[in-house]
Amino acid sequence: MNKQILLKSRPQGLPTLQNFNFVESDVPKIMQGEILVKVIYFSLDPYMRGRMNDAKSYAKPVELGDVMEAGGVGEVVESNSSKFKVGDIVSGMTGWQEYSVLSDKFVRKIDPDLAPISTSLGVLGMPGLTAYCGLMSFGKPKSGEQVVVSAASGAVGAVVGQIAKLKGCTVIGVAGENAKCDYVINELEFDDCLNHRDENFKSRMREVCSSGVDIYWENVGGITFEAILPLMNEFGRIPVCGLIAHYNQTDLPVSKDRIPVLFRNILTKRLSLRGFIVWDLKDQEEEALKQLSSWVLEGKIKYKEDVVEGIESAPEAFIGLLEGKNFGKMLIKTAPKNNL
């Protein structure tokens, strides 16, 4: 049997368990050019909140009654493709389920001897590539510059900050818990990390960034953005990668002068704001993956995973992710006994 999590209803604001449906169905059949994958890990990422809305965006929404969308990694258990054989480890868009039928066109083979296969969903997967390609293309870090990274202990932010350090920048993280800040400072070796829930967050940020901010990596929006905007230096760059603080917002109290303040900053400081999605940077993926893999193997880039066991736990884990309760790359391990 195939265990699956379906989208039952569209959330208003933060999703609840009632928005999801857990079902068991037959393991699906495969056609020519397809493979059947037994999913070992699938990934939970903030972008999935967008897919739950019935709104035009860069990707089409998940339809009601469909399996929730996710990248996953697993073992080929049946193959109707000359490209993959039974026993291969592959990653692709498996969805929130235990068995997934994938076209051999949209699957990547993973070498389990190179690194733990879960990294293909994190530091050596979409989040790592997002960090590398976005920072290089739109952040353009130069040695000696000051970089602020929001969601600094998260899957993307942790990699952004570590790359910026490798490029000779001073890097300040922002996270939502003191334990995360400690990890960012002590393990990831950022120069500092502030808790955006602290009362003195804005004034502390001003102190820590007394020479201004050249690159602000935008993962979250909200008050973090507000605190950093006035600190931006001339010719500052703001790659807009995500907006976790806004994903669940149905209504937002905004002080009246924010848009003018934003634009005044953009104009007078010649800021650059650039939204992007990792797919847009496909041509950089190969080089990025090579560079990231070697940094990970050399121990220059560290990563942390937050693995929850059992597909049934996915909805709760996902809601927690949107509230910032995860600590590291959020993964669901569907097969608790698997040793990979």
Next chain:
Amino acid sequence: MNKQILLKSRPQGLPTLQNFNFVESDVPKIMQGEILVKVIYFSLDPYMRGRMNDAKSYAKPVELGDVMEAGGVGEVVESNSSKFKVGDIVSGMTGWQEYSVLSDKFVRKIDPDLAPISTSLGVLGMPGLTAYCGLMSFGKPKSGEQVVVSAASGAVGAVVGQIAKLKGCTVIGVAGENAKCDYVINELEFDDCLNHRDENFKSRMREVCSSGVDIYWENVGGITFEAILPLMNEFGRIPVCGLIAHYNQTDLPVSKDRIPVLFRNILTKRLSLRGFIVWDLKDQEEEALKQLSSWVLEGKIKYKEDVVEGIESAPEAFIGLLEGKNFGKMLIKTAPKNNL
């Protein structure tokens, strides 16, 4: 005697005549490396409103009691420089006055046989360069793309739109009077031009831009920006050149959801917003001026000047400019009888 307009007090909101002081003083003496210029035209531009504030910006404010800042063009009447001789026509930062002492380092010689000297303050000066360099560097127009230009009949907007047409784009202007819209359509040959004061402006904009907007040239901010943001196509570019609608704002009613809407658009459509100032693009000036001059001589780029005679009229003309009352590049002609 030298007639001058000084900054008397800092405006709250729209400047009034009381913020300026008209004085007569001795014609100043020049030192080594300096020239004395009898100003023929000086330029009035929206950016000058920013200089009247006592706020940190990309340029320092005009001090109270100082001559208002302006680019101007005039004749050298005394020279202590080997680079310029009496009778030369030069352009430089003359200020709002009849006689100006300029260092020979910051002055450009103008050939009065090539084009009317007033163009050195408009289509072949700062506004034209702003249009050319900004559009090429940050707009990056491609044939077949849809371009919207705010303040379309203004000194910068008119050039932006005409260049975009030369590059094969469909170009829609936005202006604040029907007469301006007519001029933009009939003389500048934009594909269309809408009046932002029209009741149906937003819905008309949606109709006219039914295939979306690839480049929005931001000169004004305010409701024009709001109308166009939802129409932006993926990978759209928004060069932020000016924000006339905001310059006089001391308080602005903003609907609550604008910042989140802006950021959602930036992210999901991968928009690029880039503030810039023409000084930042100095290295492109020579090529830009060559190209613009040849287009102007070939009649491919048209321009319109709004010349007001007499330095005493400058404050009123400037206030009108900020209200959109000018029609074409706003210039003050200090010497009414001069035939240049």
